[in-house]
Amino acid sequence: MVDGGGSGLRQRRKLQTKREIARAALDLVLARGLADVTVEDIAAAAGVSARTFFNYFTSKRSAVVPGPEPLSQDVIERFVADQETPVLDGLFGLIKSHLAEWPDVRQQMQCAHVLVTTYPELMSVLHERVAEFERVLVDAVARRLDAPEGDRRPRVAAALVGALVKASFMGRADEGDDPLDDLNACEAALRSLLIGSCSEGSPGHRPAQRKSPE
Amino acid sequence: MVDGGGSGLRQRRKLQTKREIARAALDLVLARGLADVTVEDIAAAAGVSARTFFNYFTSKRSAVVPGPEPLSQDVIERFVADQETPVLDGLFGLIKSHLAEWPDVRQQMQCAHVLVTTYPELMSVLHERVAEFERVLVDAVARRLDAPEGDRRPRVAAALVGALVKASFMGRADEGDDPLDDLNACEAALRSLLIGSCSEGSPGHRPAQRKSPE
DNA sequence: AAATACTTTGCAGTGCCTGCAATGTTTGCG
DNA sequence: CGCAAACATTGCAGGCACTGCAAAGTATTT
Incomplete structure (x- = not known):
């Protein structure tokens, strides 16, 4: 839902709110501690409903930890x-x-x-x-x-x-x-x-494929 | 709570019930699916209360996956x-x-x-x-x-x-x-x-310690 | 302007998980 | 044995994460 397909503007808006939610989550958790922040708190701080929060993140925890940029x-x-x-x-x-x-x-x-x-x-x-x-x-x-x-x-x-x-x-x-x-x-x-455990194969050395129990 | 210290008999009894809970959890999940098994179901099948379940396992999921034998x-x-x-x-x-x-x-x-x-x-x-x-x-x-x-x-x-x-x-x-x-x-x-990327250090080769930004 | 697609939201419900206090059971000691 | 202390189990009450559904709002197309 959050990415893929869309008029490009819609798309950007969603990324924007996603960032806002993530930022709100991070700020609140750093300030008050993970256990003392509810999803409702985060949603409120981000200006969306609690239900919408779960449209963007699958869990509270995943919203807190920043997602990495994908490999280009x-x-x-x-x-x-x-x-x-x-x-x-x-x-x-x-x-x-x-x-x-x-x-x-x-x-x-x-x-x-x-x-x-x-x-x-x-x-x-x-x-x-x-x-x-x-x-x-x-x-x-x-x-x-x-x-x-x-x-x-x-x-x-x-x-x-x-x-x-x-x-x-x-x-x-x-x-x-x-x-x-x-x-x-x-x-x-x-x-x-x-060094030392490199080019001295202990069991076998064949590069590919699977086991060979024939 | 579940291990460490005790009269040895108590100890064994606890390990026993822990196994029973784990077994019940596994059996039920394999039979009916993870989502269709509640903690209460597992506890009932193991003959303990739901509250006791959480004395032995911190989560439903951790009860299902068998814990490995510790390294001797x-x-x-x-x-x-x-x-x-x-x-x-x-x-x-x-x-x-x-x-x-x-x-x-x-x-x-x-x-x-x-x-x-x-x-x-x-x-x-x-x-x-x-x-x-x-x-x-x-x-x-x-x-x-x-x-x-x-x-x-x-x-x-x-x-x-x-x-x-x-x-x-x-x-x-x-x-x-x-x-x-x-x-x-x-x-x-x-x-x-x-093979090939072994003994040809690309950045540095010093075996231990930390960075050296002095 | 109307029809269409998409998003947000409220609501209600399920169930995980926790702290607390009471009850039952083992263990150690005199 | 009988008592006390330690420990385990349990019930209860409650908070909160998370989900599905249907209604309402908002952008997009014709």
Whole structure:
């Protein structure tokens, strides 16, 4: 309902109110605490009815945590087309491009971090968001690798990147830290961990397909 | 309330009823669907009051998805003590040991998979469970590496393993598949992805600590 | 201006989940 | 055993998230 199709003006108006609701939700929660803010409060602050709130957000929690900018098609296509750099490196680069493209994403991440550490219940929203993100990545990797149906690499690659993002998210120390620094630090940590367990396959090494219990 | 401290008999009795509630919840949901089962139904089927249900489970959803056996201290200590094999390999081995030790965990995973694919809302429970799991792993890795406070490797390593478990979980094709096979396939996929992006550090390579913006 | 599509809203209802206080049951101790 | 203290279960009352439905309002097309 909230997006897709429409006369463009209608469309913008809806995005506008969605932002207003989200902003109201965030402000109120930061001011009074998650438990002491009802959906009615948020709706009232945003100037809509409580019922309308649920036309825009599926839950109170999801309204509070800022939704991330979607990956731009441009960045994705560049990743898919680039057969040069290794897949994982390409994915990391993709994320960094994204952060570079929308600077306010970093602010949102810091905000989300505060929220999640204050109200652990919001973690589920974050997991969902990352999962959404990963779905896009799975698709991109599959296209880039021209992967067959059962190939697990897209999912694994996307999950790995998602895990790294979450780890960088959870592991931050100062609030002032730039998420990009965090991400780089985590990537470095990953690489240092990989040394030694890299090109020495323990079970098997076949790149694609599924199990082989024949 | 439900665990920790007690005369041992009380303790067992509580575990018993917890199992009964969980079983009732699972049975009912599989039979009638998640939305068509109320907490009262579950409580009644388990022979307790609805109020008691919430003494054992924090939510209806968390009662439905089977909770995993905790990692045995034994397996953990073995991992921590083994300075020989690389960390990540050790972690994979740890998981496999766990699966080998409790065969019914595999059954639970298959069950959870059915549930999650049928009712995506249950995904959050699964995320939570894996996160719990990861916390244990973070601790173990930190001890094994004797990692200082800000070291990101424990978190990254744990997140990576968690991601792999989730990927193997989500990527399964046939219901009949053995989760262990899935996990091995995912590990193979990971290794194949790492070829090429392994020992060629892109930004920096320092193993531990934090950023360095001085 | 009228018909049409879309959005907002009110209303009523279901059911999750919580705190509190009372009741029942185990356990430990004399 | 008998008593007291700890603990578990339960009922009750209530708040609030969330949903479906139908009416009312508002933009869009002809």
